[in-house]
Amino acid sequence: MNRIIALVIAVVIVLFAASSMVYVVDQRHMAVVSAHGDTAPRLVGPGLHVKLPPPLQTATLVDTRIQSVDAPDADRYVTSDKIDILVNPVIRYRVTDPLKLFADTKGDAQGLPERLAAMSRDALGDVFAKATLADALAKQQDIAAEARTAMQKVTAPLGIDVIDVQLTRIDFPAAMTDSVYKRMMAVREQIASDVRALGATEADKIRADASLKQQQVVADAYREAQKIKGEGDGNAASIAAEAFGRDPQFYEFYQSMQAYRNSFKPNDVIVVDSGSEFFRFMRSPTGGTSPDAAAAAPARKH
Numbered sequence: 001m002n003r004i005i006a007l008v009i010a011v012v013i014v015l016f017a018a019s020s021m022v023y024v025v026d027q028r029h030m031a032v033v034s035a036h037g038d039t040a041p042r043l044v045g046p047g048l049h050v051k052l053p054p055p056l057q058t059a060t061l062v063d064t065r066i067q068s069v070d071a072p073d074a075d076r077y078v079t080s081d082k083i084d085i086l087v088n089p090v091i092r093y094r095v096t097d098p099l100k101l102f103a104d105t106k107g108d109a110q111g112l113p114e115r116l117a118a119m120s121r122d123a124l125g126d127v128f129a130k131a132t133l134a135d136a137l138a139k140q141q142d143i144a145a146e147a148r149t150a151m152q153k154v155t156a157p158l159g160i161d162v163i164d165v166q167l168t169r170i171d172f173p174a175a176m177t178d179s180v181y182k183r184m185m186a187v188r189e190q191i192a193s194d195v196r197a198l199g200a201t202e203a204d205k206i207r208a209d210a211s212l213k214q215q216q217v218v219a220d221a222y223r224e225a226q227k228i229k230g231e232g233d234g235n236a237a238s239i240a241a242e243a244f245g246r247d248p249q250f251y252e253f254y255q256s257m258q259a260y261r262n263s264f265k266p267n268d269v270i271v272v273d274s275g276s277e278f279f280r281f282m283r284s285p286t287g288g289t290s291p292d293a294a295a296a297a298p299a300r301k302h
Contacts, residue, residue: 021053029061030095032102043099060107062098066163069093069113074169075121077128079136085128088169089120089144091151097159104158116155120165123150134187140167256280 025031025046034041035057051057074086093116095101101109124147128136131143148165155162
């Protein structure tokens, strides 16, 4: 009976030792195998592996998937214009070098989320301290990217790559919400006023340019019209001179008729000497020459 009990105990001990020597690493993890006092642990990938039973060797699983740290409470930051804001960041990271992380944490990575949250608070605090409230609200992606870059420099020695930092909430403390909103409205009204003033200045400039161009176009058109008119008057005078030069007597008659037209108006009463030289073509079509003499005069060739 004692032999049977001893055999059962021996079998249980062997099975327990065997189970502690064989372990499985899945695709989501890597395993760091180390021994007490071992300064050079080794890294093993997914699969079935064998090690010495504890405490001779231990296998620590490290999750290599992308993980998130979401702070449950908002952190308070101060902008460059001395305004408090509440921010909820989300950090997405992945362990890229399990051996570095194992060496830094001594195999205990339970406090890693708290360390990453503290690092994000430091990085975001530095970034927000250089940004105004308007930039904090309008450039959230740029601020998150700058904080991510700062965190990467700190987490690289830990074997951790910070993939992304997102700001899920930016708000104000309840005690200063009204004053902040009023200040924002005043800033926006000032910006709108500046834009309107700039628009009015541009409009005046456009109108002045248009007026100047209009004057230039009108002046050019008037100059061209006067040039054309002058050329027309010159051509008309040349044609008239050539035509009247062929018959000087007709030219005198035509000029007198034009003078009569310009001098006499409807209902005008003019008292003049009828024997005046001005009325000579009224007395005779020949301008003072008797009809018989005009008939006797030889006809001019045209």
